[in-house]
Amino acid sequence: MTQAPNVSGALETSDRVASHLHPEGSFDVADHPVPSGKEEWWRFTPMRRLRGLQTDAPFAAGGCTVTVQAPAPATVSQVSIDDPVTRESGFAPTERVSARAWNAVDEATLVDIPAEAELDQPIYLRHTGNGSDVATAGHAVIRAGRHSKATVVLEFSGSATVADTVQVIAGDGAQLTVVAMLEWADDAVHHSAQHIKVGRDAKVKHAVLTFGGDLVRVPVSVDYDGPGGDVELLGLYYADEGQYLEHRIFVDHAKPNCKSDALYKGALQGKGARTVWVGDVLIRKAAEGTETYEMNRNLLLTEGARADSVPNLEIETGEIAGAGHASATGRFDDEQLFYLLSRGIPEPVARRLVVRGFFGEILLRLGVPDVVERASAIIERELAVTGN
C-alpha cells in the first residue's frame, strides 16, 4: 500500500485504486476516523441508530449463541484471528465499524470445505441474538477448496447489536453458494462487511435476504483471483415501518474474462420504512472480456416509505463483453391493481400476486429450497402485517 491511511469518502488517486467509493483498507482502527455521516460511504445511514458501533461502543462476548450444522467432510472450527487464513481473501476494513469488528475478536469461525468435496446438504451457522444492549463482534471465514461444491447458510435471528466480518474464499473451479438470512427482531442492529474472493473459473452465488432489524447495513465486495470467475449477487429485502436497510455491492473487475451479475429487489411498507442500495462495478484496464450487469428494483407498497437506489459503473477498458446497470423504484401500481380487481380477484390476493411475482425471480435464482421456502413464508407474513 502506497497510500496514506484510508479515509472513507476521500478521493482515491493511486494507480491501483481508481474507485473513489472504495479506498484501500487498513486493519488499524486508528487509521479510520469516526465518520460524521457526511462521507460518501455513510451519507444515507442514520448514524445515531448505529448504537456507537462507528465510535467506541464496547464489544462484549456472548451476544449471540451460534449453532452449527456441517455435513462431512466440511468442518467448522475456531481459529486465531492471526491465522493466515484470515488474510487469504485479501479483505481489509475500509471503514471504522469493520476495523473495530476485526480487532474486537480473538478468533474467527472457519468453515472449511475440502478440495473436490461435494456437499449435498447446506452447511448452517445459526446465530441467535441474546439481547441488543451490548454490542457483539463476529468473524467468519468460509473457504471452499478447489473444485468443491457447497452451500453455506448464515442465519441471524433474535435481538442483538452486531458488527461482523464475513470472508468468502472460493478456490479455483469451486461452486459455492453463500446465503445470509437476516431474520432479526425489530430492535436489532447489524453491520456486516462481506467480502468474496473468486478463484479462477470459480462460480459463486451470494445472497442477502434481509427481513428484520431496526438498522441493517451489508456492504458486499468482490475480488477476482484469476480469469473465468463468475459471481451472482442476489439480494431480497422487505422493510417495514421504521426499518432502515442498506445494501451495497462493490465488484472489482481486475482480471480478464470474469462475470458479475447482481440483482437486488426490495419491498417497502409503512411509515418511515427506508432502504438504500448502492451498486458499484469497477472494470479496470486489465479486465478485458468482462461481462457485468447490476440491477436494483424497489416496490413501494404504501405511502410514507422511501427507497434510494444508486447504481454506478466505472469502465476503464473498452474491451468488454458487456456491461449494464439499471435501477427502478415504483409504487404499487394503481392501474395494475385495478386490472386484477376487475377480473374478480380480491385486493389482498391481488397484492400478494404482485409481490410474490416481484420476488419470484430472486427466489428462483437462489434455488436453495429450504431458504426459499422460509423466505416465501416470511413474505406472506409481511404482507399480512398491513392487512394486504
Add this chain to the structure above:
Amino acid sequence: MATLDIRDLHVDVVTETESKEILKGVDLTVSSGETHAIMGPNGSGKSTLAYSLAGHPKYQVTSGSVTLDGEDVLAMSVDERARAGLFLAMQYPVEVPGVSMSNFLRTAATAVRGEAPAIRTWVKEVKQAMKDLDITEEFADRSVNEGFSGGEKKRHEILQLELLKPKIAVLDETDSGLDVDALRVVSDGVNKYKADSDGGVLLITHYTRILRYIHPDKVHVFAGGKIVESGGPELAEELENNGYLRFTSGKPAAV
C-alpha cells in the same frame, strides 16, 4: 336471463387538479343474448362509460344508477362487480410484470367461480380457449400482457372473457389494432361466448368492420357524453357513410 340497467348516469373524471363532467346522462339497458354497439367520435366518453361500469377509481359517479338484475352495481367494489358477472375488455390492457398469465387466469377463475377449478379440466379448458384464439402455449408462462403486441393483448382479453363467462361483457375497442385475420379470430371468440353463455355484449367501436362478424341488435350513437340516437344495424351503415357530423353539432368528426 340477466339485465344491466343504466339510468341517467352522470360521471366526472377526477384528476389531481380538477374534476370534469364527462358522462351527461346515459340511459341503456343490455340483457342476456343481446348485442349493443356503441359508436361515437374520439373523446365522446365511451371508455369513461366502460370504466365507470367496472368501477375505476378515477371516475366518480355523481348521479344516476346502474343495476345488474336489480342489484346496485355502484355500491359494489371493483372485484365484487366482476364476481357479480360484469366484465370489461379494456381498450388498453395493463401489464402486470412478474405475474404469469396462467397463474393470473387461474386466480381470476377461482375468484369468479367461487372455487378453484379442478386442475385437469382447467388445463384442458385453457388450452382449448387459447387454441381457439390462436394464442401459442408459451404465453401461459409470460407475465400478464408484458411485452404483448396490441393484437396479442386484445386476444388475451377475449381469452379471459371465454374463461370467466360473465353475464354482461363490455368490450372497449377490442377491434382496434387487429388485422383482418385477428379480427375474425377475436370475433369468433366473442360469438362463441355469446352462444355458450347467452351473454349480453356492449361493444364499443369506431369502425363498422367488426359488425360484419359480430351482429348487433342495437346500435347507439354516443356523442358529448350521452347516447344521442339509437337504432338497428342500419344506423351503423349510415355512420359508415356519413360519419358523426350530424350528431356533433356541425363540428367535423374525428374518425
